[in-house]
Amino acid sequence: MxxxxxxxxxxxxxxxxxxxxxxxxxxxxxxxxxxxxxxxxxxxxxxxxxxxxxxxxxxxxxxxxxxxxxxxxxxxxxxxxxxxxxxxxxxxxxxxxxxxxxxxxxxxxxxxxxxxxxxxxxxxxxxxxxxxxxxxxxxxxxxxxxxxxxxxxxxxxxxxxxxxxxxxxxxxxxxxxxxxxxxxxxxxxxxxxxxxxxxxxxxxxxxETSGGCVYDGRPLSGVSVRVSAGEVQLGGVTLAEGYLGEDERTAEVFLTEEGTRWYRTGDAGEVRDGVLQVTGRIDNVIVSGGVNVSLDRVESVVRELPGLHAAVVSPVVDERWGEASVVVVEAAALSDAGLDSDAALVALRGAVAERLGRPARPARVVEVEALPMLASGKPDRSAVRRMLAI
CATH class of the missing domain: 3.40.50.12780 (ANL, N-terminal domain)
Structure with a gap:
């Protein structure tokens, strides 16, 4: 009914x-x-x-x-x-x-x-x-x-x-x-x-999980967490029913195994001592010079630097390496930190190389007046990619 x-x-x-x-x-x-x-x-x-x-x-x-x-x-x-x-x-x-x-x-x-x-x-x-x-x-x-x-x-x-x-x-x-x-x-x-x-x-x-269901790495009551083939999957009483009128998509994203229903988040992560650690999107990976680079991990390092706490790391085509990454940041944020794009690039490339290796270093910093945002408060990554393609 x-x-x-x-x-x-x-x-x-x-x-x-x-x-x-x-x-x-x-x-x-x-x-x-x-x-x-x-x-x-x-x-x-x-x-x-x-x-x-x-x-x-x-x-x-x-x-x-x-x-x-x-x-x-x-x-x-x-x-x-x-x-x-x-x-x-x-x-x-x-x-x-x-x-x-x-x-x-x-x-x-x-x-x-x-x-x-x-x-x-x-x-x-x-x-x-x-x-x-x-x-x-x-x-x-x-x-x-x-x-x-x-x-x-x-x-x-x-x-x-x-x-x-x-x-x-x-x-x-x-x-x-x-x-x-x-x-x-x-x-x-x-x-x-x-x-x-x-x-x-x-x-x-x-x-798909009725909002946040893991607080400070630990699932709420009635919520289950597992990592399967490197992917974070969530189960329990807060799961949505699926996607309206999209049975195939629902079946692809929501799995049932041994009577338990799981939501495939598409996130990579691991559980240590009962605490979930999410490391990024499984599909947000580029191959730069033959090396797999997680842009989520790059972004995490970049955002620890002054003036870059809200920066977005986006993939671009690179003639030499095949793929590379670009850091997009609001100009006002850099200015408030006393930096320009050149100084920021030097700092972030050094930090990323130290933490993740030289192949993960972003190619450049792009300053914008305002980052495009979704109504949910997340960066509109599709819009950022379109900006970089112009």
């Missing part, structure tokens, strides 16, 4: 209103993000499998559209496991509610019985501090813990502003936990956050 699929958003209050009905079991499934990839023929109303809470459609960082079917039970299981791990209280929405990370902020707040606070309009440190200050509340004389979820770019902006703005600095310390996902968090940024008194929890997951 199918349920109606109703487009909602991107206004947070609209999503919140519709989500209340959906979580109560009285409302239709929510169509969030872009229009669902699978469109019924003949103009018939869109629908989703019974039990669906939301269909989240996104192009992702690779530019390939997908419409992920998430059940009500998976959303609730994820929010419940998060509360079990870090506690519950009032949540601030600082992300788009049409992506799974923002949607889960609203779900966690509603299930905890506290109206989520909403940061409206464009993100800014000043607005974040103002909304954070307004969230203070207590029940029975005890303060209600505050939580939020950010992407690394937002955290970086807050840390920069906190150096000169006491209100922003106080807002970072106000949260019991700040979840940070969307992409790898550079070690230097984690250290800055710790020094600022921010309690950061690194999350790993995707739309």
């Amino acid at each position: 199918a349920v109606d699929l109703v487009p909602v958003g991107p206004e947070p209050r609209d999503v919140l209103r519709a989500l209340r009905r959906t979580l109560d079991g009285a409302g239709p499934a929510l169509a969030l993000g872009a229009a669902p990839v699978a469109r019924p023929a003949g103009g018939a109303p869109r629908s989703a499998p019974a039990g669906t809470a939301a269909v989240v459609t996104t192009s992702g960082s690779t530019g390939v559209p997908k419409s992920v079917v998430i059940s009500r039970s998976a959303l609730i299981a994820s929010a419940t496991a998060t509360a079990e791990r870090i506690g519950e209280g009032r949540w601030l929405l600082a992300l788009s509610p049409t992506y799974v990370a923002g949607l889960q902020v609203l779900v966690r707040g509603l299930l905890a019985g506290h109206e989520p606070a909403v940061l409206s309009g464009s993100f800014s440190p000043a607005a974040f501090a103002a909304v954070t200050a307004s969230m203070r509340s207590s029940i029975g004389g005890r303060a209600v813990p505050a939580y939020t979820s950010l992407v690394p770019a937002q955290l970086s902006a807050l840390l920069d502003a906190a150096q000169t703005d006491a209100a922003v600095a106080a807002s970072l310390r106000a949260y019991e936990a700040i979840l940070v996902g969307g992409q790898a968090l550079p070690a230097a940024q984690r250290e800055r956050a710790h020094a600022a008194g921010a309690r950061i929890v690194r999350t790993y997951g995707s739309t």
Whole structure:
């Protein structure tokens, strides 16, 4: 039996209103993000499998559209496991509610019985501090813990502003936990956050897992992690049902072995002492001069350097080596670090050669006015590649 699929958003209050009905079991499934990839023929109303809470459609960082079917039970299981791990209280929405990370902020707040606070309009440190200050509340004389979820770019902006703005600095310390996902968090940024008194929890997951399901390398309750042939695979109660109207794609990405269902993340990694370490995308590898080079590992090293914490490493064709990599960075970030592209290139090539070997060294640094970003807060890597191809 199918349920109606109703487009909602991107206004947070609209999503919140519709989500209340959906979580109560009285409302239709929510169509969030872009229009669902699978469109019924003949103009018939869109629908989703019974039990669906939301269909989240996104192009992702690779530019390939997908419409992920998430059940009500998976959303609730994820929010419940998060509360079990870090506690519950009032949540601030600082992300788009049409992506799974923002949607889960609203779900966690509603299930905890506290109206989520909403940061409206464009993100800014000043607005974040103002909304954070307004969230203070207590029940029975005890303060209600505050939580939020950010992407690394937002955290970086807050840390920069906190150096000169006491209100922003106080807002970072106000949260019991700040979840940070969307992409790898550079070690230097984690250290800055710790020094600022921010309690950061690194999350790993995707739309297909109802959002982050591995916190600081350890899976939430009800979540399983394994590494098969070098690929990180996730299982458990938070898994999505699959892709709307795409049975072949669903069967390719979601595997069932001995009664257990697994999601193939496409990420490379390993588990050490029960802690998951993700090393990058399996398919984000170039062959430069006959040597395989993981661009994710290169990017991780590059982002530890001053002025390059948000840089993107992208592949390009190279006449001599076949393939090479280019570091794309916002000019203002380099300027603030007192660097130009030539000085940055010398520094990063040295760092990459020391850590990963000479074949992994990027060929050049490209400065841009602004990096293209997806609404999820991740770099739009497809757009970056198109920029470099011009």
